[in-house]
Every structure is written in structure tokens, then in C-alpha cells.
Amino acid sequence: MEVSNRVSRLKPSATLAAAAKAKALKEQGVDVLSLTLGEPDFATPKNIQQAAIASIEDGRASYYTPVAGIPALIDSIVKRTEIDYGITYKSNEVMVGTGAKFILYALFQTILNPGDEVIIPIPYWVSYDAQVELAEGKSVFVEGHQDNGFKVTVEDLEKATTDKTKAFILNSPCNPTGAIYTADELEKIGNWAVKHNILIVADDIYGKLVYNGNVFTPIATLSEEIKNQTLVINGVSKSYAMTGWRIGYALGDKQIISQMTKIASQATSNPTAVSQYAALEALSGDQAEVEKMRQVFEERLNHFYQRISDLPGFKLDKPQGAFYLYPDISECLVNCGYDNVTNWVNDLLEEAHVAVVTGEGFGTDRHIRLSYATDLETLDKSVDQIAMFIEKKAKK
Numbered sequence: 563m564e565v566s567n568r569v570s571r572l573k574p575s576a577t578l579a580a581a582a583k584a585k586a587l588k589e590q591g592v593d594v595l596s597l598t599l600g601e602p603d604f605a606t607p608k609n610i611q612q613a614a615i616a617s618i619e620d621g622r623a624s625y626y627t628p629v630a631g632i633p634a635l636i637d638s639i640v641k642r643t644e645i646d647y648g649i650t651y652k653s654n655e656v657m658v659g660t661g662a663k664f665i666l667y668a669l670f671q672t673i674l675n676p677g678d679e680v681i682i683p684i685p686y687w688v689s690y691d692a693q694v695e696l697a698e699g700k701s702v703f704v705e706g707h708q709d710n711g712f713k714v715t716v717e718d719l720e721k722a723t724t725d726k727t728k729a730f731i732l733n734s735p736c737n738p739t740g741a742i743y744t745a746d747e748l749e750k751i752g753n754w755a756v757k758h759n760i761l762i763v764a765d766d767i768y769g770k771l772v773y774n775g776n777v778f779t780p781i782a783t784l785s786e787e788i789k790n791q792t793l794v795i796n797g798v799s800k801s802y803a804m805t806g807w808r809i810g811y812a813l814g815d816k817q818i819i820s821q822m823t824k825i826a827s828q829a830t831s832n833p834t835a836v837s838q839y840a841a842l843e844a845l846s847g848d849q850a851e852v853e854k855m856r857q858v859f860e861e862r863l864n865h866f867y868q869r870i871s872d873l874p875g876f877k878l879d880k881p882q883g884a885f886y887l888y889p890d891i892s893e894c895l896v897n898c899g900y901d902n903v904t905n906w907v908n909d910l911l912e913e914a915h916v917a918v919v920t921g922e923g924f925g926t927d928r929h930i931r932l933s934y935a936t937d938l939e940t941l942d943k944s945v946d947q948i949a950m951f952i953e954k955k956a957k958k
Contacts, residue, residue, distance in 0.1 A: 568696065576688045576923020577931075580907075584917035595944045596917040597932040600737060600885065602803040604858075606840070607851040610802065613843030614836050623836035630823045631658025631811070635838050638846040639811050646769070647780050649789060654816045657823050658838065660830050662767050662797035662810030667693050668822040668829070669793060669812065673761060674699035678728040680763075683714045684925035685888065687737045687765070691925075699728070703925060708890060711879060712739040716750045729761040732781060735768040738888045738924050738931040740881020742772065745779040752781050752788035762792040767810075768884040770801040770852060773860040776882040782813075793818060800885075801852050802844040809833055809841040859885050862934045862941060869945045870932065874952060885935045888921070892928040898955035903927055914951035916944050 577598055584596040605611075617623040630636065636656045644650055659665040666689070674680070674697040682690050684705045691701045704722045706712040719730065732751065734743045743751070755762045764781050772778045782792040797810030812819060832838075867880050870887050875894025878887060891903065900906045904920040907930060911917050921929030934941055 571695065572692055575692075577919050580917055580919045580923075583911060587911065587915070587917075592915055594911070594915045594917055595940055595947065597934070597936065597941075597944055598917050598919050599935070600800070600933055601805045601935055602800065602855060602885075603936050604803040604855055606803050606807070607844075609847050609851075610804070610840050610843045613847070614840040617836055617839035623839060625835065627832040627835050627838060629827045629832050630656070630819070631833060632835075632838050632842070635842045635845075638842050639813070642845040643794075643813060647783050649780075649783055651813045652816070655819055656811060656813050657819045657826070658809065658811045658833050658841075659822075659826055660810070660833050661808040662765070662795050662799065663689060664808075664826075664830065665795055665797070665810040665812045665822070666690070666763070666765070667696070668825045669763065669795070669818070670694055670697040670699060671825050672818055672821045673697075673728055677726060679724060679726040680728060681719060681722050681730040681760075682925075683712075683731070683733075685712060685736070685738050685921065685929065686731070686925050687733060688923045690731055700726070702727070705925075706739075706741075708877075708879065711741045712736065712888075713741055713743055713747065715747075716754045719751065719754055723758055723760070727758065727760055729763050730755060731763045731765065733765040733768075734781075735772060735778060735881075735883025737768065737884050738886045738919075738921075738929075740884045740886055740888070742776055742778055742882040743781075745777075745784065748779055748781045749784050749788075752784050752791065755791050756787045760791070762788070763795065764792050765795045767795065767797055767800055769796070771856060771859060771885060772883040773856075773863055774880075774882070778883060790815070798841045798844045801855075802841075803855060804837075804840065804844065807834075807837040807840055809837050859934070862938060865938060866932075866934045866941045866945075869942070873945070873949060874956070885933060887932045887934065888924075888929050889932075890928050891930055894952060895928070898952060900955075903930065906930075909955075910948065910951055913954075914947045916947050916951070 580598040584594045676698040706714045782789045793814035798804040876889045878889035907920045919931040
């Protein structure tokens with residue numbers, strides 16, 4: 563049976579594809595060092611685990627819940643946002659979903675008609691473009707140049723704006739670059755969006771993972787007008803080491819939220835009940851483990867950044883947040899006899915047994931993404947093997 567044109571055009575996630583290749587080699591007995599997934603290597607904190615177990619044992623996790631999430635979790639999202647952001651949302655302005663990725667999917671299905679345009683800065687998280695395409699929208703890419711920290715400016719956005727522009731995706735701290743927009747940069751972008759009535763999709767999933775004295779400013783906090791123009795996307799996966807629990811949420815315009823909830827009612831029903839009770843504890847319970855994990859990521863960044871910077875032909879700026887490095891390896895490609903970054907990445911895996919993600923999945927053809935959400939020993943061994951691979955190729 564033939565499949566739809568829509569799914570035929572769809573590309574698999576570059577990060578998941580890279581992780582799957584690494585896993586397949588591991589299953590063949592190869593000692594693969596994987597720097598692919600944006601997944602903390604910590605176990606979910608004990609207090610969160612215990613809250614989930616309690617919800618199973620007392621029966622709360624056995625039943626359907628409201629599609630948008632249990633009231634207690636919605637209340638905890640409102641309170642956590644008040645604490646972290648200093649702004650208030652009403653309960654009907656919040657939706658919980660099966661991961662932040664599904665929240666984004668439901669959002670684009672809600673706001674886009676065929677041909678509507680979404681401005682996406684390059685580099686971008688691998689699923690933004692695919693999700694816009696699935697909603698029959700059109701991605702309009704604007705390059706954030708490395709000499710500007712990979713960040714786009716209002717001048718860049720003005721050039722890309724048309725009467726079809728419906729939304730702009732802001733991911734700060736950014737996956738894959740780790741870049742953070744300043745408050746001044748964000749205020750200019752926010753005022754541009756208000757002026758043109760363009761929805762800001764603020765993917766704040768890495769907002770708690772900021773290092774070395776840098777500051778994350780949520781764009782929704784800059785003015786009431788900008789807040790009203792913003793749909794905030796967040797979740798518990800990254801900051802609370804809960805990737806497998808699949809809980810994300812959105813905050814914003816109640817009409818958009820209600821329509822996103824309608825989509826979820828026909829797609830997933832409610833988010834998994836036990837995961838909601840775990841997320842409730844994550845957001846309302848002791849936050850000490852969040853800071854401990856952040857400190858470990860900061861230590862890894864400072865160590866790993868220096869080692870990667872020392873590799874021949876690698877050029878990168880130090881990330882400010884998230885847990886990725888995104889070096890430009892164009893000089894290394896030339897020195898090693900490659901004209902394609904994906905071929906270099908594939909050979910690195912096959913020959914040196916180090917798995918990274920090609921920049922082509924993020925919209926650039928000269929970068930690679932390396933995740934430092936793993937232990938220092940693995941990071942050091944990875945750098946050693948990358949260095950040997952480069953040395954071997956450069957001699958040919």
C-alpha cells in the first residue's frame with residue numbers, strides 16, 4: 563500500500579538517526595562513544611521517582627486524566643513560572659502534553675494554514691522544519707551567523723517578513739549552539755513581533771541550563787505586549803533528567819491553548835498519568851538536584867570546550883547554555899580530504915567509533931553537534947579518538 567505524500571517527504575530526526583546508528587554498532591559488539599542525544603546521563607531525582615511510585619500504589623495513575631493535564635500539575639506550572647519568570651498565567655492558559663516535541667507539533671497544527679510561513683533561525687533544532695511541513699506551512703530560514711553568536715537580528719527578520727508570516731521560533735538557550743539572546747536583543751525582537759502581529763514561539767526548554775555567569779531572559783517577561791504575543795514551550799526533560807517521562811507544556815493565549823488541547827484529545831488523549839504526578843513533584847518539590855546537575859554540566863562544558871577547541875581545523879565559540887558544542891569543522895574537512903560533513907561524521911563513527919550529529923540536520927553543512935550530557939571519561943576518550951581520526955586522515 564502506498565503511503566501519503568506528506569509522510570513520504572518527511573525526513574527522520576537527524577539526532578535520533580545518529581543515535582540509532584551508534585546503538586546498532588554497539589549491539590554488534592563495537593565500543594561506541596556516543597555524543598548524539600540531548601539526554602542527561604543522570605537518573606531522575608529520587609523524590610520524583612518516589613512521587614511516581616506513590617501515584618501507582620495509591621491508584622491515582624490508573625485512570626484517564628483531563629486532556630490538558632491534572633489540575634494540580636497545571637497549578638504547579640503556573641507557580642513555577644511565577645517563581646522562575648516573575649509573570650503569571652491563568653490555568654486556562656496552560657496545556658500539558660506528551661513531551662515538548664508534541665506540544666510544538668500541536669501548536670503548528672493549530673496556528674498554520676497551507677502556505678503560512680514560520681521564520682526559523684539557522685542553526686535550528688532538527689524537528690522545527692519537519693513539524694511546520696506536516697502542518698502544511700512553509701519554513702523561512704534566516705541564518706544566524708557564527709560571528710554574531712549564531713543569533714539573528716531584527717534587521718534579518720524584517721527582510722524575511724511577508725504578509726504570510728505567522729510565527730517566529732526563538733530557542734534560547736539554543737540547541738545546537740548553546741547561544742543565549744540578551745535582554746536587549748530580545749526586546750527588539752519582541753517589539754518587532756508585536757508590530758507585525760507575529761507569534762513568538764519561545765522554546766525555553768534549556769532555560770535552567772545556563773553556565774559561567776550567563777543569564778537566561780525569558781522573552782515573555784519583557785512587557786505585557788510581548789507576553790501576549792508569545793507562546794512559551796517548556797518541559798521537565800532536560801532540567802530534571804526526565805527525557806523518558808515525556809512531559810512538556812505550553813503557556814500562552816487561551817484560545818490557542820484550547821485548540822491545541824482539542825488536537826491532543828484526538829491524538830494522544832491525556833499525557834501519561836504517572837508521568838504527570840512525577841512532573842508535579844519535579845516542579846513543586848525540592849529544586850536542589852536541578853542545581854547540582856547544572857553545576858556538573860558547567861564543569862563538563864569548561865573541560866570539553868577546551869579540548870575540542872584544541873582539535874586541528876575546529877572553530878567554535880564557547881556555549882552559554884544547553885549541553886552541546888557546535889564547532890565549524892570546514893578547515894578540518896579540507897585537511898582530511900572531505901567535501902561533505904555527513905561523510906566525515908559517518909566515517910568517524912565507522913572508523914573511530916565516535917558518534918556525533920551532522921550539522922546538515924540543523925541547517926548547516928560545515929558543523930557537527932557534540933553533546934556533553936555524558937561523563938568526563940567518555941568525553942575525554944571521544945576527543946582522543948577524534949584526534950587520532952583527524953591525524954590519520956590528514957596524512958593521506
